[in-house]
Amino acid sequence: MPDRMHDVVVAGGGPAGLAVALGCAQAGMDVVVCEKRPGVLDKACGEGLMPGAVRALAALGVDPPGHPIDGITYRQGALAAHAPFRCGSGRGVRRTQLHDALSEAVRRAGVPVSSTSVTDVLQYDDHVRAGVLRARYLVAADGLHSPIRDLVGLGSRGRTSAPRWGLRRHFALTPWSGGVEVTWAPRSEAYVTPVAPDVVGVAILSSVRGGFTDQLTAFPELAARLAGARPVSSVRGAGPLRQRTTGRVAGRVLLAGDAAGYVDALTGEGLALSLTTAAELVRCLRAGRPADYDRAWVRTSRRSRWLTESLLWARNRPALGRLVVPAAVRVPWLFAAAVHQLAR
Incomplete structure (x- = not known):
């Protein structure tokens, strides 16, 4: 019904959007999700959930x-x-x-998912119109290259660092490690994540564009391990990764997930950050204080952004980038402390 007033319209049915929708529904709000892409959504992603992300999902x-x-x-x-x-x-x-898993939880919570596409946004004193839908608030969780972010003037065209891209593919292979392995090459990193007893995901982040097979040549030992393994998914890509914003709140529109700003996937905690900041967004809406969300986002993401920015700064300087892993080996307590900060 076009004239029905919802509490919240969420534009985007990825993890951040679904987490916001589920949190809003659990808080007693009338929420609808708009997602124009049918079926199960996939994305180039390292797929390693930090302990903090596992806990955030459990809370939902x-x-x-x-x-x-x-x-x-x-x-x-x-x-x-x-x-x-x-x-x-x-x-x-x-x-x-x-x-x-998130979609099933949203379905059980009674949240409708519409194929309506939010292509225009009009704001009024007491509500926002997102296409044909009306709501007290609109949450833009429409991804790395968020159109809504630009529509409401929160996109930034400021100077950015060298662009980086990500690629991901899965292989039928028994995991050889109990954790995530990150192999560093001169201009890229390869992330191997066990996702099942017989499947590993391989994600490559690089400042050089190229196909998955070409990128893999920078990691000869990993390439040798994968040589006889059967690919069980197609290659997916994402980028440029760095996305700057001028803020997270414009009137009654709030940005969530990657749309809220993104540094890099280097530290592997993007999903954890999306989930924890989604919880802050819901808290601010529940309190009727949406303007507080921007400060809450900055506070909640500060540790992650600082660590990622610092590591990326070193990565973008070849002489320093070559020293990251040797430093982790020589000063294991510092490496362990950094991982703990990211994981908690």
Whole structure:
């Protein structure tokens, strides 16, 4: 019904949008999700859920299937540094299975999902019109290259660092590690995440564009491991990864997930950050104080942004980038402390 007034319209049915919708529904709000893409959504993603992300999902009543992960290992040539999680187990989860689990929880909560596309936004004193829908608030969770972010003037065209892209594919292979392995090459990193007892996900982040097979040549040992393995998914890509915003709130429109601003996937906690900031967004709406969300987002994401920015700054300087893994090996307590900060 076009003239019905909802409490919240969520534009975007990815993890951030579904987490916001589920949180709003559990808080007693009338919420509808708009997602024009049919079926189960997939995305290029490292698929490692940090312990904090597992807990955030549990708080929503969501428990996706996957493979336990016990920590992070950095590799470079013969060097390897491992840091176990101190605050519980993480989980490797196929993005499609995460979407299934969140979608089922949203369905059980009675939240309707519409194929309506939000292509225009009009704001009034007491509501916002998102296409044909009206609501007290609109949450834009429409991804890395959010059209709504630009529509409401929160996009930034400021100077950015060298662009980076991500690629991901799955292979039928028994995991050889209990955690996420990150192998560093001169201009890229490869992330191997166990997502099932017989499947690993391989994600490559790089400042050089190229196909998955070409990118894999920068990691000869990993390429040798994968040589006889059967691919069980197609290659998916994403980027450029860095997305700046001028804020997260414009009147009655709030940005969530990647749409709210993104640094890089280097530290692997994008999903954890999306889930924890989604909870802050719901809290602010429930309190009737949407303007507080911007400060809450900054506060909640500060640790993650600082660590990611610092590591990316080093990565973008070849002489320093070569020293990251050797430093983790030489000063294991510092590496362990950084992983703990990201995981909790």
